[in-house]
Amino acid sequence: SSGINAEWPLRPGKGLICSSRLQELMDLLEVPDSLDGAVEMAQKFICGSGILSSSLVTKDSAALQGFIDTIMGVVDQLSELGQSYVCNAGIPELLTSLGLPDTMVSVVETAVDWFCN
Numbered sequence: 322s323s324g325i326n327a328e329w330p331l332r333p334g335k336g337l338i339c340s341s342r343l344q345e346l347m348d349l350l351e352v353p354d355s356l357d358g359a360v361e362m363a364q365k366f367i368c369g370s371g372i373l374s375s376s377l378v379t380k381d382s383a384a385l386q387g388f389i390d391t392i393m394g395v396v397d398q399l400s401e402l403g404q405s406y407v408c409n410a411g412i413p414e415l416l417t418s419l420g421l422p423d424t425m426v427s428v429v430e431t432a433v434d435w436f437c438n
Contacts, residue, residue, distance in 0.1 A: 339368035353434055355427040359388055388428075395419065395432035408437035 338346060343361050352360060362385050398419050399407045407415065415429055416422070 338364055353431065355430045355434075358427075359385060391428055392432050392435065395421075395425075395428055396436050399432055399436045404437070407433060 337349075341349065341364075343357060343364065346364060347354070347357060347360050350360065366385075399415070402415075402418060410418070412426060412429055412433070415433065416425065419429070421429065
């Protein structure tokens with residue numbers, strides 16, 4: 322799966338993306354609240370003015386890629402634990418099983434969502 326919901330009634334264009342508040346955009350995209358930072362970064366990247374410096378674009382792209390890489394690393398760890406366990410365990414239990422700090426809650430929530438759905 323590409324991670325994109327193929328049943329979306331519409332794919333938002335730049336005008337809609339740039340004129341929407343973050344929560345409206347997240348509701349439209351049907352993404353969990355744990356992805357608010359990634360959606361906000363993508364919105365800024367898509368809607369940035371023509372005077373955006375290339376270093377800022379590179380920084381935002383690198384940050385987004387790092388966030389996705391971190392989630393994918395956790396997904397790999399979850400697959401080692403097994404789908405039955407992961408999809409029935411609570412986030413605190415998974416943090417403990419993975420040896421991750423509480424600051425990784427949103428990453429683990431997103432990884433579990435991707436892994437189990």
